Amino acid sequence: MKPFVRIKKIKGNEYLYEITPFFDEETGKWKQKSRYLGKNVDGEPVRKGKIPNTTRVYDLGQYIPAHWAIKEYKFIEALLCCFAPEEVGLLLIIAINRLVMPCSPRHMNTWLSGTWLSRMLPGASPDPTTVLNLLDILSNRSVIGLFSRMISMITNFSDRRIIMSGRITDFSQYEGARGGGYPYKDLLEGDLGIRMFYDPDERVLTGCEIADIRKNFIEDSMSIISSGRIPGSSFLPNWDYFSPVLIQNLVTISYPFIIRPDSAYEPVSSEILDWDERQSPGIECTYHGEPCFLKKFTAMVGYTPVRGYILHNSKKEQAIRHVFEKNLQNIQDIILQGENDFETLDDLIHEVAGFESSFFFRKDHKSGIGRNREMITREIRRLSRTCVLYLGDYTWEECFSLTDTRWKIERELFSLYREFKRDLTGYQTERIKMGILFVSFLSVMIKTLVMKRLKQAHFEDITSINALMAELTPIHVVKSYQPFIVPGKLSRRQKTILSYFGGVPTL
Numbered sequence: 001m002k003p004f005v006r007i008k009k010i011k012g013n014e015y016l017y018e019i020t021p022f023f024d025e026e027t028g029k030w031k032q033k034s035r036y037l038g039k040n041v042d043g044e045p046v047r048k049g050k051i052p053n054t055t056r057v058y059d060l061g062q063y064i065p066a067h068w069a070i071k072e073y074k075f076i077e078a079l080l081c082c083f084a085p086e087e088v089g090l091l092l093i094i095a096i097n098r099l100v101m102p103c104s105p106r107h108m109n110t111w112l113s114g115t116w117l118s119r120m121l122p123g124a125s126p127d128p129t130t131v132l133n134l135l136d137i138l139s140n141r142s143v144i145g146l147f148s149r150m151i152s153m154i155t156n157f158s159d160r161r162i163i164m165s166g167r168i169t170d171f172s173q174y175e176g177a178r179g180g181g182y183p184y185k186d187l188l189e190g191d192l193g194i195r196m197f198y199d200p201d202e203r204v205l206t207g208c209e210i211a212d213i214r215k216n217f218i219e220d221s222m223s224i225i226s227s228g229r230i231p232g233s234s235f236l237p238n239w240d241y242f243s244p245v246l247i248q249n250l251v252t253i254s255y256p257f258i259i260r261p262d263s264a265y266e267p268v269s270s271e272i273l274d275w276d277e278r279q280s281p282g283i284e285c286t287y288h289g290e291p292c293f294l295k296k297f298t299a300m301v302g303y304t305p306v307r308g309y310i311l312h313n314s315k316k317e318q319a320i321r322h323v324f325e326k327n328l329q330n331i332q333d334i335i336l337q338g339e340n341d342f343e344t345l346d347d348l349i350h351e352v353a354g355f356e357s358s359f360f361f362r363k364d365h366k367s368g369i370g371r372n373r374e375m376i377t378r379e380i381r382r383l384s385r386t387c388v389l390y391l392g393d394y395t396w397e398e399c400f401s402l403t404d405t406r407w408k409i410e411r412e413l414f415s416l417y418r419e420f421k422r423d424l425t426g427y428q429t430e431r432i433k434m435g436i437l438f439v440s441f442l443s444v445m446i447k448t449l450v451m452k453r454l455k456q457a458h459f460e461d462i463t464s465i466n467a468l469m470a471e472l473t474p475i476h477v478v479k480s481y482q483p484f485i486v487p488g489k490l491s492r493r494q495k496t497i498l499s500y501f502g503g504v505p506t507l
Contacts, residue, residue, distance in 0.1 A: 007040060014040035041481040058116040060485070060505075061475025061494075065468060066096045067120050068501035069449040075442075078151035082143035089123015090134055095442035097126075098416055100469065104423040105131040116477045120505055132427060138435030148197060148207020158201035161233040162402060165221055166410040167213065167240060168192040168417055168437060192437055193217035196409065197230070200402065204452055205409070205445045210434045218242050225255050234258065234392055236406050247389065251304045256392030260403040263382045267299035272310055272387050273378045282312070287400065290315045294396055299389060308389040309396045317384035324380055328371065331356060335369060345369070409444060416440035450501075457500045471497055475504075483507045 003020040016037040024031050038045030070076065070092055079088040093112065097103065103111050105128040112118055112126060124130050138144065168191060191213040197206045211217050225235055234256040237246060243259065250257045263272050275282070275295055282293040293312040298305045331353050338348055349369060350357045359376050360369050388399040417440045421429050429436065447465055454468060462468050471494065476486050485504060498504060 005037070006034075016040050016045040044481070046481055056479045057486075058477040058479065059114055059473075060116045060477045061472030062100055062469040063096060063115060063117055063120070064472060064475075064498060064505065065450045065453070065501045066099060066446050067117075067505060069446045069453075070121070071502070073449055074151065074154050075446075077154055078147050081150045082141075082146050083137075086124040087134060087137070089121045090126055090130065091123075091138075091439070091442070092121050093117060093123055093126055094131060094134070095439050095446060096121075098420060098439060099443040099447055099465070102419055102423060104425075116507075119507075128427075132432065135432040135435030135439070138438050139432045144434075144438050145207075145209050148209065152197070152206050155206075157199045157204070157206050159232060160199060160201050161206070161230050162198040162200050163221070163225070163230065163233050163235050164196040164198050164406045164409065165217075165235075165237040166194045166196065166406070166413065167238055168194065168414050192433060194413065194437065194441070195221060195224070196406075196441075197233075198236075198405070198409075200398075202452075203405075204448050205441075208438070208441050210437055210441075218246060222246075222249055225250075226253055236402055238406070238410065247301055247306075251301050251306060251391065254391070256390075258388055258390045258392075258394060258399050258402055260386060260388050260407075263385075263387065267301055267306075268297075268308060268387050268389065271295075271297045271299065271308075272385050273381055275310060275312070275381070275385075277312065282310075285396075287311060287313070287397070296396075301389075306389050306391060308387060309399060310385055310387045311396070311400055312385045317380060320383050321380050324376070324383075328356065328359060328376070332360070332369060332371070335360070409448075412444050412447070413437070413440055416443055453500055457497070459497070462497075468497070477507060 003018055006017050006019045008015050008017060016039070018035040018037055020033040020035070021030055022033060023029075075092060076088055079091060083091065094108070096117065097108060097111065101111060105126065108126040108128075108131065193211050193213045195209045195211075197208065198204070199206050211220060221235075221237070224230065235250065236258050237243065239260060239262055243261065244265065247257075247259060247261075261268055263269055277293055280295070282295040285292050285294045291314050293314065295310040295312070297308050297310065299308055300306075335349055335352050338352070345362045349360050349362065353360055359372050359379070361372055363370050386400070388396075388403055390399050417437050420436050420440060421433075424436070450465060450468070454462060462471065474487070475490065475494065477483050478486050485507070490498070490504075
């Protein structure tokens with residue numbers, strides 16, 4: 001007879017035994033041999049002390065910090081005021097995907113199936129149609145501002161706010177532009193403008209509003225400021241071709257602001273370029289651990305005096321001078337190699353040097369070229385100095401750190417926005433671009449909260465989100481009759497890191 005499995009119930013638990021019938025020739029009777037298989041779990045035998053047969057291994061570790069930020073700062077509660085529960089789960093899953101492992105909506109289901117996120121943040125399946133529908137909702141419903149108000153109400157942020165404005169523009173095309181401003185002729189009407197609300201005490205983003213630049217974005221910002229809708233706040237705009245008029249309006253209504261102007265902006269250009277430390281050393285200070293000189297000044301905006309600071313980074317100037325001089329020497333060597341006609345030397349200088357041609361001149365009545373030392377000195381000064389104008393009660397460190405923060409956030413937003421649009425190649429993205437930007441903003445917001453917590457932990461060798469991910473990536477969930485974490489014994493370092501992010505989530 002063939003062996004069969006018998007279930008025995010002992011003290012409420014079921015156990016499986018393999019029963020093998022056999023014929024005993026001595027007694028002439030049929031008997032049975034019994035072999036214990038294990039505890040009955042969904043019809044499968046499981047023995048203590050042995051790892052059961054597994055079906056899947058899921059990524060977990062790298063998603064724990066983002067999940068902690070979502071729970072700690074009540075993202076779900078704030079989003080439930082604007083979206084259905086399944087939309088909330090999907091939105092957060094997309095935001096985490098863009099932060100940790102960005103991929104196209106075509107592959108998002110495959111990515112999610114390999115993580116434990118669907119158990120931590122249950123929601124709709126992120127297939128392409130569902131993702132695009134959600135982005136369409138974000139672009140056409142007035143839900144973004146509502147989320148920003150709700151998360152501020154239910155989370156323990158401070159009462160202070162900095163209103164930061166940004167423009168989602170391809171900055172790479174302006175990297176060679178003098179002064180870092182935006183040439184009017186290169187701006188597209190379809191650029192997106194974003195107002196971000198930043199808590200300077202907690203050093204975190206607390207919300208945003210998004211609009212098309214063509215919809216009078218600057219005028220809308222001025223209306224919000226003058227209406228006092230956000231009391232006790234300050235304005236920190238980006239610098240573009242609107243800014244000279246914007247500064248005049250801000251000065252007129254006496255609203256607190258900080259702005260880092262273009263070095264070519266008339267009220268500050270002479271102060272930046274003519275400051276000679278040998279005659280007027282300024283104030284010695286340290287910014288981001290590097291020695292600097294600081295100069296206070298007053299600029300006239302219209303007929304109104306506005307205070308400002310110029311920061312001169314000595315170390316940065318030395319590096320810039322070295323690279324700049326080396327580049328000019330290379331250009332000069334190429335020009336001299338090609339020089340064969342005194343009459344056409346000016347054309348050769350312009351052709352080879354391009355934008356740098358103003359730093360060279362043709363020597364009169366003899367062959368050769370010289371360098372315009374005055375212009376070179378002024379250019380190096382311009383590149384190694386930065387300036388802020390402000391109205392309100394701010395220290396020089398607050399002015400420069402806040403403008404640096406605004407610029408960093410704007411760059412991160414644009415990077416995520418550009419990558420998301422790239423992964424949506426083949427879809428019509430023009431009508432859903434505000435949704436794309438809001439998802440990118442959520443990712444930056446989560447990242448800001450995680451990095452803030454990481455700084456509180458004082459891990460000197462973990463200074464980026466990618467370094468944090470690398471530390472936690474080895475942590476997985478193994479699915480069996482009872483899911484468990486591998487490795488079974490986390491390292492002391494992993495335990496310490498996870499202690500700052502709520503530990504291992506309940507499985």
